[in-house]
Amino acid sequence: MIFALGLVPVVLLLFGFPIFIVLLAGSVLALTGYMQMPLTAIQQNLMGSLNSPGLLAVPYFIFAGELMSRGTVSKRLVDFVRSLVGNLPGSLGVTTVGTATVFGAISGSSAASVVAVGKVMHPAMTADNYPQRFSAGMITSVSAIGIIIPPSIPMIIYGAAAEASIPRLYAAGVVPGLILAAMLSIFIMLRARAGGFGTTEAPSLKRILYTMGRASWALGAPVIVLGGIYGGVFSPTEAAAVACAYALIVARFIYRELSWSEILDAATSTVFFTAQVLVIIAAAGLFSWILTVNQVPQTLVTWIAEMEISPWQFLIAVNILLLVVGCFMDPLSAILLLTPLLIPIVDSLGIDKVHFGIVMTLNLAIGLFTPPFGINIFVAQSALKMQTLDIYRGVLPFFAVFLAALLLITFVPAISLWGMELFLF
Template identity: 65%
Template sequence: MSFALGFVPIALLLLGFPIFLVLLTAVTVALVFYMNVPLAALHQNLFGSVNAYALLAIPYFIYAGELMGRGSVAQRLVDFVQSGVGSLRGSLGITTVGTATIFGAISGVSAAAVATIGRVMYPSMTKAGYPKPFAAGLITAVGAIDIIIPPSIPMIVYGAAAQESVPRLYAAGILPGLLIAGLLAGYVMWRARRENFGAGEPFDRSHFFRATVRGLWALGAPVIILGGIYGGVFSPTEAAAVACIYAILVTRLVFRELSFAEIIEAAAATTRFTAQILIIVSCAGVFSWLLTVNQVPAALVSFLQSLGVGQWTFLLAVNVLLLAVGCFLDPLSAILLLTPLLIPVVKALGIDTVHFGIVVMVNLAIGLFHPPFGINIFVAQSVLGIDLKTIYRGILPFVVLYLIALVLITYVPAISLVGVWVLIN
């Protein structure tokens, strides 16, 4: 059995097979050669893994973000944030951080934020004298906030895998996301002052008022989503559906930017992306079932308890593991692969599973832009039209900032849990 559970997945990953095929092959080998179980169990668990109400929110949030990202929403958000930043040194960089954070509360897809914000902000920053590596690194890194700030799609998947409340996870992600945004904005200001670039423009009250009016409809999406969830009006899945209707009305009737054909095209793109996600979810569900029936999580808990591992040591080991895994696997694959193994240990050690979920999100957010294989790096290269060496040089300071935030979030649980206490309890 160790051959099927250990050697087969590792060998296929090293050979470059897609993660869903890696998991499915391992389960098939185990069922055929090592277990006296009918193959019908494979089909039942494949379909049973996606039979979760919380997963319905995924296509809805993707569709809402797809619609809002195709029009002028990003530019309206940029104008709103920039008009409020005023004369602060590094104002364009701060605007990039603020816009990406707000956009994350609409989309929840990191690559979409990098592409959308990058097209708007990179030309403006380089024209204003920002060093190209710095501007490229900021845009690549800031998109990772989107999987920490709700509504995060990886949080929905973690909630389903860990059987944890999605509203609680969303509440827990707000303050850590703002903490990271604050660290990035502070670094932008310090760097701009030290190297004397990015002078801002004086605050103009009339311009701020006009930008706010233009951005109200764009700002309405996160207000409706989060306000509806924590106001008890609807569940996260219902909030996602409402966000889709809102996005269609705004982009088609208010902004008059998308035709009906483009709305259907966005739906088709959403369907393709959702299929890519759910096939991983289904195969990971089967692999999780295989681990459970073979008592792998229980054996891991017993082993760690025999070693006397405490919370701090375990969290440190998990951070190292997730940082390594995040460099090679996308967040959804990493969550679905590791959560069934780690959650029993987390519960046995008395660690809050909501807090642990945020630790997982921050680790995998770093993996999105960590050299050499972070997906945001390649999205930025494609959108910005610059070489990888420039992006790598610019990313390193932001990796350090995220690591500082990770240490704080890991060992100060209140940073995550205060949002739950305020909004849920």
């Protein structure tokens, strides 16, 4: 059994096989070679893994993000945020953080933020004498806020896998996301002041009102979605459908930037990406069921209980594990693969599942821009037309800021739990 569920998946991962093939191969080998169960169990568990109402939100949020990432939405957000912070040192960098945070609340996608924000901000920062590596590293890393600030697709997947409340996860993600944005902004201001780059401009009420008006429809998306969820108007799945309809109306009829053919193209991209996500979820569900039937999670819980490990020691070990895993796997795959193993231990140690979900999401957000395989790095390399090695070097100082935020959020659970008290009445 160790050969089927341990050795085979590891070898296939090392050879670069897609994660769903890795999970399916190990599962089928375990079923046919060791468990001697009918093959109908494969189909039943594959389909049963997708039978979760929360997963309906995934394609809706993906489509909404696709629509809002096209056109001038990101440019409108940049202009508005800069009108607020233009007097700060490193104002363009702070604007990049603010825009990525707001855009993350619209799309829930880190890669989309890299492209949308990067194409607007990188030329502006170059003209403002920002070092190329620094600006590229900034765009690549701060876009990871997109999966921490709700609505977050990885949080939906974690909620389904861990049987945790998605509204509670969303509420818990707001304060950590804002703290992370504040820490990044402070670092950028200090770096800009020390390096003597970046210009400032005096704030103007007239400009603030003008840019707010231009960006008002874009800003309305997170307000409607999150306000509706926290206000009890609709569920996360219904909120995703509302976001989808709102994005379509804004892009087609208000901003008038997308033709019907471009909307169809966005829908096509959504279908492909949704299919990639769901096939991984189905394979992970089968793999998780086999682990459960063979009492692997229970064995791990017993083993850790015998070691008398404390919650903080477990969290340190998990942070190290997830930081390493994030270097090689995308967040969705990592969540689906590891959650069934870790949640029983989390429960046995009395760690709040929602807090653990925030810790897990932040760890894997860091993996999005961590060499060698962070997806944001390759997206940025394509969008910014820069050498990958230069981006590697550029993200290192931001990695340190994210790591400091991770330690703070990991060992001060009140940061996440306070968000739930604040937003859920």
